[in-house]
Amino acid sequence: MEFNVAIVGYTAGVCSAICQFPQAYKVFKTKDTHSISLGMYLTMTIGVILWFTYGVLIEDMPMMLANGVGLVPCLYTLYLTIQNRRAHKTYGK
Amino acid sequence: MEFNVAIVGYTAGVCSAICQFPQAYKVFKTKDTHSISLGMYLTMTIGVILWFTYGVLIEDMPMMLANGVGLVPCLYTLYLTIQNRRAHKTYGK
Structure with a gap:
């Protein structure tokens, strides 16, 4: 794969x-x-978890890394959004 | 590629x-x-635009489709977020 094509892929990741x-x-x-x-x-x-799983299955390290790293803040935001919906407390209003 | 591995990838997409x-x-x-x-x-x-470009460069139709489709609502939300920041109007408060 040409160098600049790989650069586009890695930057996207x-x-x-x-x-x-x-x-x-x-x-x-x-x-x-x-x-x-x-x-x-x-x-x-769900998409990030599946991309991470797919990266493991096809043994693609960049895909595992990008989605493994991105999963942590994604889960945190999801957790807090669910908490707030449950508690119906809209902080910062 | 095994069928179920491909399923994981397509579902993630x-x-x-x-x-x-x-x-x-x-x-x-x-x-x-x-x-x-x-x-x-x-x-x-930027990531979605780069993934779309990468899909074009490596001629990967699913990647082009997934990111091409996702780009439209992404741009809309970005546009409105920028508009609101500029106008400092926080609707729905």
Whole structure:
């Protein structure tokens, strides 16, 4: 595979891995999940878990790493969104 | 590739493609982006564009489809989040 094509793939992987951190940080700071879609976070978390599993099955380290790293903040945001829905407390309002 | 391994990959792709729609719908309905991280949406949108480009470069149709489909609601949510930040109007408060 040409070098620049691989660069596009790896950069995409880095973006996908790190994109969850700013949202998890914002939710951690504000405890406000009011405008976050629970449907999105459920589907996305399942997707990240499946991509991680797929990476393990096809022994693709970058895929395992990107999704393994991204799963942690994803689960945190999902957890807090579920907590808030249950408690109907919209922090930071 | 074994059939069930491919199933894991395709299901992951479907989750990644559709997960953006519930968030875009919620933002469309409430116009409230207060708890959404602009940092996440910028990074995620760049990631989806790069995955789409990577799919084109390696001629991988599922990757093109999943990211092409997911890009539309992603851009909408990003657009509205930027609009709200600019206008400092937090709808639905």
